Amino acid sequence: MCDMKLREKISEYGDRLGMEIYTTQELFSILTGVDADNFGKNDEMQVSNIMLNPEVISGIGKKKAMQIKAVYELSVRMAEHDKRNFGIHGPKDVEIFASPRMKYLQVEHFAVMHLNTKNQVIGFETISEGGLSSTVVHPREVFLSAIKHHSASIILVHNHPSGGLLPSKEDIAITGRLVKSGGILDIPVLDHVIIGNGYCSMKEKGYIPHR
Incomplete structure (x- = not known):
């Protein structure tokens, strides 16, 4: 259960001052009933790993793990909703939009951003x-998605779970x-951005012609 210090904090302040008074570990503790100290250091990587893999925390069972994953999915969807009609002016904007969902995934995902x-x-x-090193992508699925969204253009996005940013031979071939x-x-591919420890624009690297 939540530790005594946190229970006193919840009891003393209730909802009077808002949820921002709690640390990230304390918020996880309130959500699950597991001691806040079980959630380790409060940094971005730790929080994201907890959200994606809560089962590694002592005291987290299947039900509580599903609760944490549900919160993570809701937060990502809300962030994406807020970014609807978010303007893309370069690969950094792509990273800002896509990184919350893709950066900490354990396997490679290939996505299409519709503009x-x-x-x-x-x-x-x-x-x-x-898998960790490759993913199968077919033009049919990519452009069916683009047509469904009435896209004027698209940007390809995929993550490297290793964190590395160097395009593989397969990445280059798929892009071409x-x-x-x-x-x-007549649905141009504006860029292909790799998300890892930062980002890599394959257009900036010369693999996509400038329009």
Whole structure:
């Protein structure tokens, strides 16, 4: 159960001062009933790892793990909703939008960011999930998603679970194939951004021609 110090804090302040008075560990403790100290250091990596893998924490069973994962998914969806029509002016904007969902994933995910004629985000869809080193992507799924969202253009996004940013041969080959397909369908691929410890723009690296 929650430790005595936290119970006293909850009892003393209640909801009078708002939830921002609690540390991140204390918020996890309130949610699960597990001692706050079990959640370790309060930094971005630790919090994200807890949200994605709560089972590694002492005292967290399957039900509590599902509660934490549900909170994580809700927070990501709310953030994405707030970023609807978020303008994309370069790869840094892509990272800002996509990193909360993709940066700490344990396996490689390939997603498509859908843009309108003003380069505003109108959709973001995961197309494929793969192993740690590769994921299978077919133009059919990518552009079916683009057509469904009425995209004027798209940006490809995938994560490297290792944190590395160097494009693989497969990354380069897939990018070239999808750029050609987009040219035929008149749905241009503006960039392919790799999310890891930072980001890598394959357009900046010269793998996608400047329009």
